[in-house]
Amino acid sequence: MASFLVNGLPARSVDPGDRGLMYGDGVFRTLSVMSGRPLNWPRHYRLLTHDCGRIGLEAPGESTLCDEIARVAPGDAVVKVIVTRGRGGRGYACLDDIEPNRIVAAYPPAPVVPGEAHDGVKVRRCRLVLSEQPRLAGVKSLNRLENVLARAEWRDPGIREGLLADSGGRLVEGTMSNVFLTCGGKLVTPELSRCGVNGAQRERVLDLAGGAGIACEIRDVAFDEIEQAGEVFLTNSIIGILPVVALEERRWAPGPMAYRMQRLVEDDDARGR
Amino acid sequence: MASFLVNGLPARSVDPGDRGLMYGDGVFRTLSVMSGRPLNWPRHYRLLTHDCGRIGLEAPGESTLCDEIARVAPGDAVVKVIVTRGRGGRGYACLDDIEPNRIVAAYPPAPVVPGEAHDGVKVRRCRLVLSEQPRLAGVKSLNRLENVLARAEWRDPGIREGLLADSGGRLVEGTMSNVFLTCGGKLVTPELSRCGVNGAQRERVLDLAGGAGIACEIRDVAFDEIEQAGEVFLTNSIIGILPVVALEERRWAPGPMAYRMQRLVEDDDARGR
Numbered sequence: 001m002a003s004f005l006v007n008g009l010p011a012r013s014v015d016p017g018d019r020g021l022m023y024g025d026g027v028f029r030t031l032s033v034m035s036g037r038p039l040n041w042p043r044h045y046r047l048l049t050h051d052c053g054r055i056g057l058e059a060p061g062e063s064t065l066c067d068e069i070a071r072v073a074p075g076d077a078v079v080k081v082i083v084t085r086g087r088g089g090r091g092y093a094c095l096d097d098i099e100p101n102r103i104v105a106a107y108p109p110a111p112v113v114p115g116e117a118h119d120g121v122k123v124r125r126c127r128l129v130l131s132e133q134p135r136l137a138g139v140k141s142l143n144r145l146e147n148v149l150a151r152a153e154w155r156d157p158g159i160r161e162g163l164l165a166d167s168g169g170r171l172v173e174g175t176m177s178n179v180f181l182t183c184g185g186k187l188v189t190p191e192l193s194r195c196g197v198n199g200a201q202r203e204r205v206l207d208l209a210g211g212a213g214i215a216c217e218i219r220d221v222a223f224d225e226i227e228q229a230g231e232v233f234l235t236n237s238i239i240g241i242l243p244v245v246a247l248e249e250r251r252w253a254p255g256p257m258a259y260r261m262q263r264l265v266e267d268d269d270a271r272g273r
Numbered sequence: 274m275a276s277f278l279v280n281g282l283p284a285r286s287v288d289p290g291d292r293g294l295m296y297g298d299g300v301f302r303t304l305s306v307m308s309g310r311p312l313n314w315p316r317h318y319r320l321l322t323h324d325c326g327r328i329g330l331e332a333p334g335e336s337t338l339c340d341e342i343a344r345v346a347p348g349d350a351v352v353k354v355i356v357t358r359g360r361g362g363r364g365y366a367c368l369d370d371i372e373p374n375r376i377v378a379a380y381p382p383a384p385v386v387p388g389e390a391h392d393g394v395k396v397r398r399c400r401l402v403l404s405e406q407p408r409l410a411g412v413k414s415l416n417r418l419e420n421v422l423a424r425a426e427w428r429d430p431g432i433r434e435g436l437l438a439d440s441g442g443r444l445v446e447g448t449m450s451n452v453f454l455t456c457g458g459k460l461v462t463p464e465l466s467r468c469g470v471n472g473a474q475r476e477r478v479l480d481l482a483g484g485a486g487i488a489c490e491i492r493d494v495a496f497d498e499i500e501q502a503g504e505v506f507l508t509n510s511i512i513g514i515l516p517v518v519a520l521e522e523r524r525w526a527p528g529p530m531a532y533r534m535q536r537l538v539e540d541d542d543a544r545g546r
Contacts, residue, residue: 144295
């Protein structure tokens, strides 16, 4: 179903001694490829490089990755780029001479759910409380068991996403998305200095909003502030920008800020062509 | 160097779509095998089963695992048993019909460091502060990036282990070991309800000490209590029981409690024969 390149070679398998499997010792990013073109690529690459640096890994070269993405995803696809610390024996200590492993995986495009970008989606609040680890905050590491456990809290296909708080009762993110609110005309998204993943789509929305003269705030957001928000929307590199229309009993009308950001993102993708 | 069985079959590789690699979605235990006999096996198996349950995985059957350990490690070895959620496409949600993957890996026995069990070892305090996630506390999950980062803080081979605290300044564990102190004749080890890994050797030491009439306390331990401890020792299923003789400026004489626990553990291993 998926096709994989491991260090540039077609592969159906990885070394079972890879530290990515042993310890989650690696990072990844997931992106959309349309007609062979990786969308929002500069931010994805910058964040991947940043994440590698945060855990002390050398990042793959940009042209190497671009070549490999082109080979594995010549058309439309979801592509996942994984960088692990490599094969490293047993034990947490890293031998000096191990080489990172680079996995580029192409999956079929995500199924489009008709109408959800326009009509919006329902979300829930997850019971799982995110742990706080400033050393890994913002990083999309391979340690994602919290996300897995949070996503396992519900099976209702009518609930698109679960929102997560930290132990201080602050809104952080969704299980697979970042969250934006509007408050008095301003765009607000949680700071990710304690936990959470800094998504490339989040970065792009902040950049594009700033460029369009929309005031943005990155700050701590009490979970209960959502109740007062004029709008709530989710950002993710695969599903795009989704208005939230329901969180438990609270209802919102979709747009107009979410629609505006959708157009800005579409224009940005078109400009990249 | 290592030999692997994946779901009972000899393998040099695992599926790159395995959720163990993608998300650290799995658990593991590491044990010593001597002359084909896995030491402290009942506790290892019970803890593995417990950990599987904590993340919603079905545990492998005991006889299956015993057979596979016997095949992969007929003599002396370090064996790692990994259970992952299996191959599960892209995204955190788990499809109902995926089967866990079971990896049994045999490594050469750990090199014995002459004298350290008797003369003791030096440790340091890690700068990394453990995050608190009660949902995973005690569980030996594949999300071990904190341990990797903590272990990467030092290269001095004279430092055997790094001790870790949580954000409340409580002693939790070492990067690869559990920690015991003696306080007024009692054996004290940190509670692991917020973070940390509950090692099979820790369980055994508590059981054996209790059986020998030694009072044990499992409780919160302020990191600074170490200063007042009569003795400090580390427990780990591979390295056994190691007296700590130095933490920064503080010095201890090794034993007698550490020596006593070493003998109880040796006797327990011998009884298992």
